Amino acid sequence: MTTGPRLRLGESLLPGVLAVALFGVMALVVLNTSFTTQMADAGYPEGISITSEIGYAMLDLTALQSTEGNVGNTEPFLAAFILIAVVLDAALDASLVLAKRESEGQPVAALTSVSGSPGSTDSSQVATTDGGFGDEAETDVAREDASDTETGGEDR
Amino acid sequence: MMIEALIAVALVGALVTFIAPNRIAGKLAFAISLIPAALSLWMFTVFDGSGNALLDGELAFESQMEWIQLGDYTISWFVGLDGISLPLVVLTTVLTTLAIMSSWTPIDDRESQFYGLLLFIEANLIGVFTALDFFVWFIFWEAVLIPMYLLIGVWGGPRRKYAAIKFFVYTNVASLLMFGAFITLVFGLGDAVTSFALPEVASAMLDGGPEGFLGVGGSTLASIVFVAMFLGFAVKVPIVPFHTWLPDAHVEAPTPASVLLAGVLLKMGTYALLRFNFTMFPEQVEAYAIPIAAIAVISVIYGAMLALAQTDLKRIVAYSSVSSMGYVILGLIAYTQFGVGGATFQMVSHGLISGLMFMAVGVIYNATHTRMVTDMSGMADRMPVAVGILVAGAFGYMGLPLMSGFFGEFTIFFGAFGAEQLPYSELFTPLAMFGIVIVAGYLLFALQRTVFGPYHLETDYEVGRAPLHDVAPMFVLLGIIILLGVAPELIFEMITDAVDPILENGGEL
């Protein structure tokens, strides 16, 4: 665990100046913008369930949407809704691929800790075809796998 | 469709040669190259064009086809021949054939690729000389670089990598400059042109020129474009001080590539100058006559002086090309029928003679494996025929009468002397003419040291007579050189016919 993730303090804060500067510039922009509409005048009409309106918008249930006031201008989101389903799929797929660990060249379920010793054959399935750092990485992996079998779960 | 056939034969031939076995590639390429050579010679005999291709001339073998519509502008496949381009096409096909034959001895590695590239160059060179649409022309113009880059790079001498990349980048940068200038010009011409066809641009230029572009006035724009294009072509020609790629490229290139490089590639620059700068910008030609003539004179003398200082035979010939190209520029800027016509003739003539010289030097190199003047002497003792041709070529280079070089130089000088367009032409011309003394100096000096004197060779090779297929192409070239020297009207007539319309617009006719 000594090498686990840890908070590091006392690092150079110099680049942070940039963030402050950015804030300054952005604030300058905002402060030079005159918002005509008062917040008090804005808002949603009374008596409409915002939550259900959100739901309608999300599913493109135009027929159900309120026609009163500004809320009616809400854009349809069905396409986005479908699309984000695919995105989440992709994210899941991606994170699983990354999180899985391999043993004997075969993927092992992401959520199990394998107690068996990961063989040195680990390296055999490593695609080192781009030739650079294969060796170094392999040994690292081997070492890490040997010493750190239980951290996998915790890391996640 | 004859021109397409020419190009297609060379292209297909290039492909076929590329995949042919190394063993037969040389012979195969030679056989293939005979087809375009024969075809172009046939075209030469039946040539029925008249006038200038860009200026309402009657084109021979014209063919036009719309290709790409780019906004308001049409790009067409547009090729044709006039009296200026036809001799150059014939030069290209003939010289390629001979260059292929002359490579049988020196090329012993990756032959099929080598000959394939030679044919590929030929196709593009034909394209350069026949294309009449700027884009098509530019495609061929640039496409020449790739095979030449590889020819120098793969089969070249010890510093071939440096030379190849220098050649490639330098000439390409120049092309980009020229390209930008021309495109600017086309936009500057506004509605007057609707395509990149050179005749259209030319007539628009002569009908009043550009209206201006981006707040730059019309005549200023024309001047800027003229200068930019001149600089672009100056590298290709090459004109001092943009010549430094040339000796490196020539020296490092394998002999057949040098032959094509000096024989045809340099002509691309002067051809383009004639087609663009000197056809489309008569006013600017007049305005910039003095500086251009000065550059021409400097090229002649300075190039010759450089050649004098060299000890590598190929380098000598290379620098002398710089010198010779200076004559061409002088002829062009004279803007008289003899000046421009002579310059065009000189392009052909220099192509033949420098090709011959490089071949001859190559044959000696094949035998001795050295080109240094200091490394050998008395080569005439061992290879009398090859040396004989070398001497003949050298005298051709010096402008010996009854060889084509003399006609070219004489007509240029005559055309330039007293040209109305060119102030101080009576000074410029004799100054440039002094080149004929220096050229005699360095060539004779080199001959004296290498081919004459007691036989001696630093390198450890047995020198025997050159094989027939090394010597035969040189004989053919020598024959053509003498033929053109004795009967220059063979091509000079069609050249002047094509040159006249140019001069009607501002030159002296």
Add this chain to the structure above:
Amino acid sequence: MAVFELPEWTALAPALILVATALLLFVFDSINPRTSNRSLLAGTSAIGSLTALGVAVWFMLAGVGTPSVDGGRGVVELFGGQFIVDQMALFFMVVVAVVTALVAVASYDYMEDHAYQAEYYSLVMLAATGMATMAAANSLVTIFIALELASLPSYALVSILKNNRGSVEAGLKYFLIGALSSAIFVYGVSLVYGATGHLQLDAIAENLEGAGEYGGLLGLGILMMIGGFAFKTASVPFHFWAPEAYEGAPAPISAFLSSASKAAGFVIAFRVFTTAFPIEATTAVIGIDWSLAFVILAIVTMTLGNFAAATQDNVKRMLAYSSIGHAGYALIGLAGLSADGGQLVMGAAMMHLLVYGFMNTGAFLFVALAEYWGVGRTFEDYNGLATQAPVACFALGIFMFSLAGIPPLGGFFSKYFLFVGAIEAGMLVVAAALVVNSALSLYYYARLVKAVWIEDPVADRGTLSQPTGLYAAIVFAAVLTVVALPVFGPIADAALDAAAVVIG
């Protein structure tokens, strides 16, 4: 062409086919999680992307997305304007599909020892779906989501060689910069929403007038969105991920990212800036012509990319920087837009992205081949490959010269049309920068050709195998690059028409 009328939603068919392929791959994976039937997986991906390609080309030819007044079938708006299918969308779907197909075929060999075959291909297809969707997205919402759909699998794909430090490092950097960029992007979206009250592009354009007082805010939002696009297209200053990501990633993925992903980044930029922020109206609000930002970015990007590429020793990294340089070229398409047109320059940028799709993919696939052979990564390691693998090296020569913009190859046209467009738009500075950079780029492209064709091998290497998939993909890309020359007329027409429609 089509004798029967399809329902409107089928206009999205190319994207749908891609996502369907991805789902099919999931199915394979779940049936046999440890399958190593590479032919099936790669084949499915290839067929899927080729089908998408076919459909997209068919639609284009059939006139889908062409305004009806021009005799076309009209621009298709779907989901209440969330998506739009016009010629530009289809054009970029073609680009994405082509690259995907090439990558899928090439991966057959490249990933042969990898443990996660099914996941790999499904991620590729998902990313491709995201890119194709980007082409059609017409609302900042869908744009953002599609962007993420393209990005998230890409992060994973870059680091999919999990035991390879380079790959992981690349993935990390890509991800970190990507996350930062998408945060900036979404913040920009929020500001644009704040200024106009809308997220759909047409609606934004309609409401620009009402946003009069919020000029600064809108400008800041636009600038932040530019940041998001710049990330996706690997443009300065959001390019920092690119050299590492391309270098570290498996080569086919580098190809994928540098070609398809970049193209997708451009298509949303094109769409957002032409549809949502028409120059005249926007300039009135924010007080400055946003194309100025692109002028700056274009010049800086191409210069930095090419200069940094010139002295690289690592081939892949050189290509990565060159890819940045090309992003700079394509940015001219946006920089050249102006109130009175820009169709030419934008069309040229689109052509460039298409041709770049072939030639750059091909180049990276050659690197993939070299990695497959295990010859090493530097220029020196590539020395003399031509003697052993002339066909592939011939193709490489084509790619390099095409990238350098030398005729008669495809890259010439697009690059020079960009040049023409830049001059037409009066951007002489940009045109000059293009020239200088092209000149420099010649040097390093020629250097690679020199390495494989001219240099002699430094060390003996064994005989090199000829992996079918990689070879097929490389040769196919090379053929496309060359064939682009004769068929450039239709390509140019398509691109220019597409640009004309979008610019309106």
Add this chain to the structure above:
Amino acid sequence: MSVAIEYYVLLSMALFCIGLFGILTRRNALMFLMSVEIMLNAANINLIAFAFYHGNLTGQVFALFTMALAAAEVAVGLGIILVLYRNFRDVDVTVPTTMRW
């Protein structure tokens, strides 16, 4: 309920820059990830505030999507951090510098 819209925007900007500050100064990958989340949420504040300001729900709905995407991003990010740790035995983002120049 009548806090002026400027303050919402300023708040969100502050948040955005805080997130950015974190990114610029923290070397821990997880901190980096968290900072990005802060920045995304800064955008959400904007969206919701402006939704109210404009009186439509578009912003609000979009904020929901943003959150979902943030989650997806974190998922992938954690996966990458995982392999990072396996390879470099560290989650310091400044450690992997094998590729540069």
Add this chain to the structure above:
Amino acid sequence: MEGLFDYAPAIALFPLAAFVIALAFGNYLPKKGAIPGIVATGGSLALSLAMLAAVAGGEEGYYHDTLYTWAAGDAASEVGPEGIEFTFGILIDPLAALMLVIVSLISFLVHVFSLGYMNDEGETGLPRYYAGLGLFTFSMLAFVYADNLLMAFMFFELVGLCSFLLIGFWFRTRSAPSAAKKAFLVTRFGDYFFLIGVIAIAATFGTLQFAGNDSFIAAAEAAIDGNEQLFGFGAETWVTITALLVLGGVVGKSAQFPLHTWLPDAMEGPTTVSALIHAATMVAAGVYLVARMFGYYALSPTALAIVAFVGGFTALFAATMGCVKDDVKQVLAYSTISQYGYMMLGLGVGGYVAGVFHLMNHAFFKALLFLGAGAVIILMHHEQNMWKMGGLKDKAPVTYWTFVAGALALAGIIPFSGFWSKDEILYDALIVGLEEPLILAAYAMGLVAVFFTGFYTFRMVFLTFHGKPRSEAAEDPHGVGWSIKLPLLTLGVLAVVAGIANLAPVYKLTGIELTFLESWLEGGLEGTTYVAYTELLGDVYDTGFIGTESTTVLIAAGLSLALAFSGAGVAWKLYNVPEPVRHTEKLGGAYDVLRSNYYQDEYQVWLAEGLTLPLARAADRFDQTVIDGTVDGVSTASLFGSDRVKRIQTGIVTNYAALLVTGFIVLLIVLGILGGWFV
């Protein structure tokens, strides 16, 4: 007879055919190509004689025809037509016919001589030799009957090529190629001016014809009469300038000062070549050219005076150098230079007939002397140093007597041919010189040169043939065959009798019409006749007499004869002894100067190697460093910039974020300020 002129081209084409045959098949022929050469030159000689007869017997007395248009085009000339045609044409008038005969005769004799000199001596490369001779004869003959200046220039250059090839015949030595190069280069330098002259004349008058109404000479005359401005000069000035430019070629080819340096070196070639090319014919080309376009020179007193002065100076200058040479061929070479100086002097003072007369005589006796020297060289087993000879008189009587005949002619001893022509030249110079001081100086130099001529000629004769043999070779000379003796005898006879052609003093003293050559040259095409020239010259030179014409003739002849005899006498005294010694110490410092040829070679070599070559090297260095350095520098700078630029990519992702944000802020500030977002 007129139809005969149709065969005129064949005069030149025969030797051309011989050239081709010798080159292509020489190795397979008996005598290695000599036979075709002899046949061809024999044919040329026959045809030339026929032409001579035709010219003499024809009604018009000349033949002028354009054979072939080389090139034609439009060119605006200063005065004259808008178009110009460059043609090949034949002009056979009395002058050309005479020269044709001389050239073909000597060429024929040299070919015959070569059988003995080259074939019998077992030389290798004979086909090359005969091909060279053939090509030379072709070029020379074509030059002679050229009807325009350009054609003349072209063949003028071609004879230069042949000279190069033949001087360098023994290319395996070091000296021959060097001499060949020098010969070509120096004459090329002259031809450079010649070519400018040709072009200037063409550009001025739009024609290059020598004769006829459309000749440039006629045009120039018209321009001078019309007071035209040509290229910013007065017409006469311009004519002078162009005439002097053409003279450049003449000076180079005819080895006049200061371009004479190549001729002594040219003796590296076979002696036959020296006889044919470097004595009798090619070197005469320059003088012939002046005679050919004499009308043009006659338009410009300045040009004529310069011709005369150069000629006179060269005559003396070369003669002095000839006095100290040891090599028999060197002596002859300097004597050649000197003699051509006389011809130039003659032409320059308006002695057209005298110049041509001396040209003819010199061709015979100098060819004779060279061939004689060739025979001596054979006798001496290829030894050329006179100090190793001696006593050959008795062993080779034919050679001796013919040689002496040539020597007498050369020295200008009455009644040998050389006397008549030289005397006429000096006489013409004298009468002009009496009115023009500059010409008088030229005359004086010519006169003094007569003394030296007599001296070196007989020094040569005595050292070679008299006294005791001074080497083994001289004691046992190699025999010579008929092919050597026959040409010697032919030429010997000619050297003795050729003077009869124009016994001008006799005419002037007695009134007997013995001036055949003068009347011969009076014929021909209008404007190119002696009559026309005399008219022109009337405007140029005034002439005066010392007393009457007869006394002047006698004084002139007496002076030159006396000097010639005294020169010969001094030689007799010094060298006609059994054991001659050098006597060089008497000359003191002058000896070194003479021996070094007045350092003419030195300064010319310095010009080439001391000045031009370092200049070329400097240019080369400049090219390598500055010009190419700039090119490479651009690339180096780019790559250096590249190296810097890529360092931005530090590999640390936090830095990237910082840079990214920096870039963004910069962009924001720029756009914000421009867009007014901050105010």
